[in-house]
Amino acid sequence: MIRRYTFGKPFPTEAVVKELPYETDALPFFSIEDNRLSLPLENDIPVYGLGEQVRGINKRGWLYVSNATDDPNHLEHTHSLYGAHNFLLIGASHPFGVFIDYPGTLTFDIGYTRRDQMYIQPSQWDLDIYIIESPDDRLVSIVRLFRQLIGKSYIPPKWAFGYGQSRWGYQNEADIRKVAKGHREAGIPLDAIYMDIDYMVRYEDFTVSEEKFPDLPTLVQDMKSQGIHLVPIIDAGVKIEEGYSVYEEGVQNNYFCKEEDGTDFVGAVWPGRAHFPDMLNPKARRWFGLKYKYLLDMGIDGFWNDMNEPAIFYSEKRLQKVLDQVADLKGQNLDLNKNNEMLGLVNTLANNPEDYRSFYHEPGNGWEKVRHDKVHNLYGFNMTRAAGEAFDELEPDKRILMFSRSSYIGMHRYGGIWQGDNLSWWSHLLLNIKMMPSLNMCGFLYTGADLGGFGADTTEDLLLRWLQFGIFTPLMRNHSAMGTREQEAYQFDNMEALKNTIKLRYCLLPYLYSEYMKAALTDDMMFRPLAFDYPQDPFASKVEDQLLLGDGLMLCPVYQQNASGRYVYLPEDMLLITASGPDDIRFREMSAGHHYIEASLTEVVFFLRRGHLLPLAPAAESVKDLDPSHLTLIGYLNGPCTYTLYDDDGISKDFDLDKHAEPITVSPDGSVKYSGSRRLTFDAKIFKALPSL
Numbered sequence: 001m002i003r004r005y006t007f008g009k010p011f012p013t014e015a016v017v018k019e020l021p022y023e024t025d026a027l028p029f030f031s032i033e034d035n036r037l038s039l040p041l042e043n044d045i046p047v048y049g050l051g052e053q054v055r056g057i058n059k060r061g062w063l064y065v066s067n068a069t070d071d072p073n074h075l076e077h078t079h080s081l082y083g084a085h086n087f088l089l090i091g092a093s094h095p096f097g098v099f100i101d102y103p104g105t106l107t108f109d110i111g112y113t114r115r116d117q118m119y120i121q122p123s124q125w126d127l128d129i130y131i132i133e134s135p136d137d138r139l140v141s142i143v144r145l146f147r148q149l150i151g152k153s154y155i156p157p158k159w160a161f162g163y164g165q166s167r168w169g170y171q172n173e174a175d176i177r178k179v180a181k182g183h184r185e186a187g188i189p190l191d192a193i194y195m196d197i198d199y200m201v202r203y204e205d206f207t208v209s210e211e212k213f214p215d216l217p218t219l220v221q222d223m224k225s226q227g228i229h230l231v232p233i234i235d236a237g238v239k240i241e242e243g244y245s246v247y248e249e250g251v252q253n254n255y256f257c258k259e260e261d262g263t264d265f266v267g268a269v270w271p272g273r274a275h276f277p278d279m280l281n282p283k284a285r286r287w288f289g290l291k292y293k294y295l296l297d298m299g300i301d302g303f304w305n306d307m308n309e310p311a312i313f314y315s316e317k318r319l320q321k322v323l324d325q326v327a328d329l330k331g332q333n334l335d336l337n338k339n340n341e342m343l344g345l346v347n348t349l350a351n352n353p354e355d356y357r358s359f360y361h362e363p364g365n366g367w368e369k370v371r372h373d374k375v376h377n378l379y380g381f382n383m384t385r386a387a388g389e390a391f392d393e394l395e396p397d398k399r400i401l402m403f404s405r406s407s408y409i410g411m412h413r414y415g416g417i418w419q420g421d422n423l424s425w426w427s428h429l430l431l432n433i434k435m436m437p438s439l440n441m442c443g444f445l446y447t448g449a450d451l452g453g454f455g456a457d458t459t460e461d462l463l464l465r466w467l468q469f470g471i472f473t474p475l476m477r478n479h480s481a482m483g484t485r486e487q488e489a490y491q492f493d494n495m496e497a498l499k500n501t502i503k504l505r506y507c508l509l510p511y512l513y514s515e516y517m518k519a520a521l522t523d524d525m526m527f528r529p530l531a532f533d534y535p536q537d538p539f540a541s542k543v544e545d546q547l548l549l550g551d552g553l554m555l556c557p558v559y560q561q562n563a564s565g566r567y568v569y570l571p572e573d574m575l576l577i578t579a580s581g582p583d584d585i586r587f588r589e590m591s592a593g594h595h596y597i598e599a600s601l602t603e604v605v606f607f608l609r610r611g612h613l614l615p616l617a618p619a620a621e622s623v624k625d626l627d628p629s630h631l632t633l634i635g636y637l638n639g640p641c642t643y644t645l646y647d648d649d650g651i652s653k654d655f656d657l658d659k660h661a662e663p664i665t666v667s668p669d670g671s672v673k674y675s676g677s678r679r680l681t682f683d684a685k686i687f688k689a690l691p692s693l
Ligand code: GLC
Pocket: 167, 168, 196, 197, 233, 306, 307, 405, 420, 421, 479, 480, 481
């Protein structure tokens, strides 16, 4: 059951796809005091949700602010990251979900001011609140109802489940070819190389530097013949430059965000002075979206949208003010206060709230002029929607890879997200783990973090451990920042171990793709906290560093430096899988309870749940070379067991469950029953589980 409560005049965010009637009775569960929603938090009840945010899976104990921010410091005391995902799941004995559909700044004080109290405060009371309950009181059911409300998750092409290599620093064709060669010569699988901002002319969107890439279409084809897709970045800001067609068209047609006086707002990003397309204006959105055609026509079939909070290094006006004030300090004795004043001036240049209050959108549809800060969190959503709608128009039958940095709930229908500028820190590997289920709740299934870490220098062991988790995340991309240590897998002494780990990803693909597609098509979560499947288990709800993945797996990543194993909690008997590569996979039955398991640096450890099957394919160089016709079925059974395998052409939008999902049944004696349409052969490796109690 979903109920909608409306306050004031909400901006139509288009986060939800179902028009629900307004409730007239009082809002349940919450009281409204001092302009904020208030909810007592009993005892130990967990609070889940908020998608891309810092801290734990259980969000209790911190103050989170939905205010999309370009902040590369993902610290424990950070309040806002790049997305705004205002969905919470209160895990009380009668659990319920709440979605606050509000695109301005929204504060969630979840036991921060008072440990036993939650306060939610919007900066303005123009919003819709959806309360979601399920008759079976199951957390997964509440999430499913919410997901039905916000619409189906984006589905990328199948090749986008392969391994991708990225670095802010690849400059030209030679660099791209070097990366491709480095992987292919070393036998490291690879499906994508990402092109960061340096491919453009002076950081101008929808341009390609001829000097650096004299013949991009040919390069794209050469790479494709090796199973590698090139994925360029697109930034939100459009460089101000006479003669640059995107800029000129935008100005002529009033497609850019404007200041109060009607002039185009000027903020700086990579190219220096830039204008920001009014992504909320349908005409401007369509115009911007159709620009992707320039690269699609060169054979490109994937993009990442960046800087779309939007990030603003400085506004023209603020910069002038600050430079004048700093100039006034010239010749003065900068004591503590003066020095702080000077630093303060410079530090407030970027992403300044006053700048976000100084420009406007014209969304039409009865909304003449809306000040940006009131709808700030919708910018990245609508940039990605611009692309998604254009892809539907330009390539109606083809899936195009798209993921974004900034997002709002609703954007999950048009693309995935990556988790932004993390650092090569062990704690950021853990953050990556914890974010996965929270994002899935909010519809973001295609997601992953920069493996190895974006900022700061990585180390071989961190990269290896991170890849050991990354082989399970739908977006599996190694990305790093300019100036940091190079972190392509072939750069390290222990290249074999890195390679073998990446190969395992390809073995897992029949399972991962099946689980992704089933989750996307049935509004399910691919990654779940243990408590979601074992609600009666008092320990399961406390576990924050193990995740359920799809139908039958439980992940227990190693995320600590120098660890050679870890403690795990098993809510039931499970089969431990230890793999150091496709040719070295070992199994061990383990009973329910707490255990310490060994995992040397080169070993991935995870579990197969009792009564489940795991299909594995032989490793491949790229998704296009994957041969899923011979599967090894790992089973941990005490009776016949069925796995629903999903497969399709991976590129068209014909993704029908009835058509593409087929059951495979395995008996404890190892016999396999399959009467589906594909030509499949099987090996079954069965471990006998004790009957459940
Ligand atoms: C931003 C992105 C990062 C990218 C860089 C340069 O920091 O988050 O991924 O590499 O910009 O484009």
